[in-house]
Amino acid sequence: MFARKSSPLFRALRLARPSTLRYRSYASASGTPPPAEGFMPSVATSAFMNNTADQVFRNPELKAFASSSTKKMNLFQAVNEAMDVALATDDKAVVFGEDVGFGGVFRCTMGLQEKYGASRVFNTPLTEQGLVGFGIGMAAVGHTAIAEIQFADYVFPAFDQIVNEAAKYRYRSGNQFDCGGLTIRMPCMAVGHGGHYHSQSPEAYFAHTPGIKVVVPRSPIQAKGLLLAAIRDPNPVIVMEPKILYRAAVEQVPEGDYTLPLGKAEVLKQGKDVTVVGWGSQLYVLETAIAMLEKEIPGISVELIDLRSVLPWDVETIEKSVNKTGRLVIAHEAPVTSGFGAEIAATIQERCFLRLEAPVQRVAGWDIPFPLIFEKFYVPSAIRCVKGIKKALNY
Amino acid sequence: MFAAAIRSASPLARLARPAAGLVRTPTLAAASSLQRMLQRQVSGTSAAQAVSAVTPPTPEGRVLFPGATGSHYTEKMSFNRDPKAMSTYRVLDLEGNVIDPAQEPDLPKEVLLKMYKSMLTLNAMDLILYEAQRQGRISFYMTSYGEEATHMGSAAALKNDDVVYGQYREAGVLMYRGFTIEQFMNQCYSNAMDFGKGRQMPVHYGSRELNFQTISSPLGTQLPQAAGSAYALKLSGKDACVICYFGEGAASEGDFHAALNIASTTESPCLFFCRNNGYAISTPVKDQYRGDGIASRGQGYGMDTIRVDGNDALAVYNAVKEARRRAISESRPVLIEALTYRVGHHSTSDDSSAYRPKTEVSDWIKQDSPIARFRKYLEKKGHWTADEEAAFKKSVRSQILKEFAAAEKIPKPSLDHMFTDVLAGEQPWNLKEQEAEMRALVKEFPQHYDTKDYQK
Known part of the structure; x- marks a missing residue:
């Protein structure tokens, strides 16, 4: 049915290819969608990836777990491990969502159904509002519900359940009831060829909702520790996993059970001239x-902060940093208008007004739907981030 | 709570329920205006309707409640489950023989051949574009293998004025309506000739000229929209209906239930066409629904419903033709469940061998192919020969390859199209500023923002 490399069809297609494009590589071809793994080549060589156990346990948040061994894994494997630990340590925990049974379209639930049975790890019918409401109901009677939305772009049918139900469950009942056992995972952010509906970063919609927490991990270690913390947190938590990192991000990850704190940002790189925040x-x-x-400005010293938790967000860490540097740049993929950068900017100007040397800069997606063929012109690229940081420095 | 209290206060209040959205959960402050509104409605036209609606129908034994006026009282307690499965309508057997001659549609040879050739063309296009994605030349693709008869059988029964809402696996419907190979290729290549201006992923076709609303990836969202379009067609007195395609997976979305219900209550001429192909990505129907398939839902919403053999192009044609007649002349929605089998992977992002044995697919192809079935029918009628088959396949393949190569050479859409169409009318300040900033960046950093593949 499908053409093999030796098939006449394969050859015919090769022949049909214009010669100028024959040797074009994905990375350099502007119009050609790159494969997921090649979209963000800097992830593999990033200094933020921990390649040895020593490196891993130098992190003060992980010191307490230094007796664990580590294992090399990518982000989807780390997410899988977190759910594995949750299912093993909590017999009321369940994992469910669309196509979760066979391992999920991003392989995050692979092997879990075999290990824990189909009553604890299962496919749901194709209904986001249904599966989130179902999770709320399980959590409301004391279970631990770990729900997967296949793409963050598809969470919106569940918006009512999240915003009007999950977020208000505790408050409206006078703390008689809650659905704190609910965690909703969803892949988010750009991937190089996702177009309108496989690229969005809807964190700001949920950040406008008192009563839930929102977390965005950056790496396998972070994904495992933050997801486990989210699962065990007594509040409903949304975990947005950057799908480009599922395979691209690989590092040594502590084995076994550990958590990382929700609501805490992390300074990834110390600096004194400008604070840069992203997630x-x-x-x-x-x-x-x-x-x-x-390279361009020798001696420049930039402080980089991973916000990690969008809600509640760690104002203290950012405020402290901006009071040191006097400058703040925030970068996110979601459209700039009412993006979460707006909230950080407003709060920091209130708290650090006299210390600020320049207006807070936001480098973000433009105010348009995420456009397939214009993606590289849409995203807050490194070039745009450099420009934004320079604008803050040269004000 | 408050709204519920008002509603149950009296039958009149219940019938004079405010329109949805006006007052969903009124606060106490809104109570007086709500009461005023109710009074207005009761004293207005709705009062007359209310009187007739609360008067119970006379036949003996019927319940008095307005919720199910067709129901009779019984003193036997019984719970209903597993009603008899709805039959599956077919015209052709697996060998392409007409089973009951009375059911053979009276279609001229040229229509039958158009249906068949469209199936072959769709099949050939799928083969080439699937492979093109595998070579990294387009970013994504979805084939329609195994579902060709649902496309061509339904498309042949529609008129050009009928409005089509697809899910994403209905390329054949669009092809039958006249979307050219060139237009398909341009969309999949996101080039400057794509009607969608390169903004959406491949297979998100749309054509205003062909009354085919642009595909959106989220599942099921098109269903209530289809009901609305159908109601609008009815209001404007058009001799046209809406057809809305979706899969059995999408039928689990809330939008499906909302759509069937609202189409039913508004008596909208909408054909809900379910392609029940057995899988929603990896999820088999046993995890998707219980009960008698999707067809049983239609009865629940009070709709005319038919289940049809989706691999039988003639049965699909007959069903859609009659459904269309009912929808327009009787002002009612119709649900059609076409049973078929997804032979291909869900998409190029999917490898179905991870969740179904390869033999399941190969056995299925051997057992029943909609294209082979239709070909046998045509051959038996003397409309088609093996030689014609070989010649057509060869020519259509070379035509597709030609259009494919041509589309690849067309530049990507101009950056002029990046900030347009967000809103109609004058661009607001933020978009103006952002577009200017983006253009300045492209000018300043040509090595980073390479635009050579984009139309100037």
Whole structure:
């Protein structure tokens, strides 16, 4: 049915290819969609990836787990491990969502159904509002519900269940009831060829909702620790996993059970001239941008912060940093208008007004739907981040 | 809570329920205006309707409640489950023989050949574009293998004025309506000739000229929209209906249920066409629904419903033709469940061998292919020969390859199209500023923002 490499069809297609395009590589071809793994080549070489156990346990948040061994894994494997630990340590935990049974379209639930049985790891019918409401109901009677939305772009049928139900469950009942056992995972952010509906970053919609937490991990270690923390947190938590990192991000990850704190940002790189804040895969773009800037302006010192939790967000860490540097740049993929950068900018100008040397800069997606063929012109690229940081420095 | 209290206060209040959306959960402050509104409605036209609606129908034994006026009282307690499965309508057997001659549609040879040639063309296009994605030349693709008869059988029964809402696996319907190979290729290549201006992933076709609304990836969202379009067609007195395609997976979305219900209550001429192909990505129907398939839902919403052999192009044709007649002349929605089998992977992002044995697919192809079935029918009628088959396949393949190569050479859409169409009318300040900033960046950093593949 499908053409093999030796088939006449394969050859015919080769012949039909214009000669100028024959040797074009994905990375350099502007119009050609790159394969997922090649879209963000800087992730593989990032200094933020921990390649040895020593490196891993130098992190003060992980010191307590230093007796664990580590294992090399990518982000989807780390997510899988977190759910494995949750299912093993909590017999009321269940994992469900569309296509979850066979391992999920991003392989995050692979092997879990075989290990824990189809009553604890299962496919749901194709209904986001249904499966989120189902999760709320399980959590409301004391279970631990770990729900998967196949893409963050498809969470919106469940918006009512999340915003009007999950987020208000505790408050409206006078704390008689809650659905804190609910965690909703969803892949988010750009991937190089996702177009309108496989690229979005809807964190700001949920950040406008008192009563839930929102987390965006940047790496396998972070994904495992933050997801486990989210699952065990007594509140409903949305975990947005940058899908480009599922395979591209690989590092040594502590085995077994550990958590990382929700609501805490992390300073990835100390600096004194300007504070740069990002989350998810945008951090690797920022890492590249900072490297470009350091080459251009020798001696420049940039502080990079991973926000990690969008709600509640760690104002203290950012405020402290901005009071040191006097400058703030925020970068995110979601459209700039009412993006979460707006909230950070407003709060920081309230708290650090006299200390600010320049207006807070936001480098973000434009105010248009995520456009397939114009993606590289849409995203807050390293070039745009460099420009934004320079604008803050030269004001 | 408050709204519920008002509603149950009296039958009149219940019938004079405010329109959805006006007052969903009124606050106490809104109570007086709600009461005023109710009074207005009761004293207005709705009062007359209310009187007739609360008057119970007379036949003996019928329940008095307005919720199910066709129901009779019984003193036997019984729970209903597993009603008899709805039959599956077919015209052709697996060998392409007409089973009951009375059911053979009276279609001229040229229509039958158009249906068949479209199937072959769709099949050939799928083969080439699937492979093109594998070579990295387009970013994504979805084939229609195994579902060709649902496309051509339904498309042949529609008129050009009928409005089509697809899910994403209905390329054949669009092809039958006249979308050219060139137009398909341009969309999949996101080039400057794509009607969608390169903004959406491949297979998200749309054509205003052909009354085919642009595909959107989220599942099921098109269903209530289809009901609305159908109601609008009815209001404007058009001799046309809407057909809305979706899979059995999408039928689990809330939008499906909302759509059937609202189409039913508004008596909208909408054909809901379910392609039940057995899988929603990896999810088999046993995890998708219980009960008698999707067809049983239609009865629940009070709709005319038919289940049809989706691999039998003639049965699909007959069903859609009659459904269309009912929808328009009787002002009612119709649900059609076409049973078929997804032979291909869900998409190029999917490898179905991870969740179904390869032999399941190969056995299925051997057992029943909609194209082979239709070909046998045509051959038996003397409309088609093996030689014609070979010649057509060869020519259509070379035509597709030609258009494919041509589309690849067409540049990507101009950057002029990046900030347009967000809103109609004058661009607001933020978009103006952002577009200017983007253009300045492209000018300043040509090595980073390479535009050579984009139309100037």
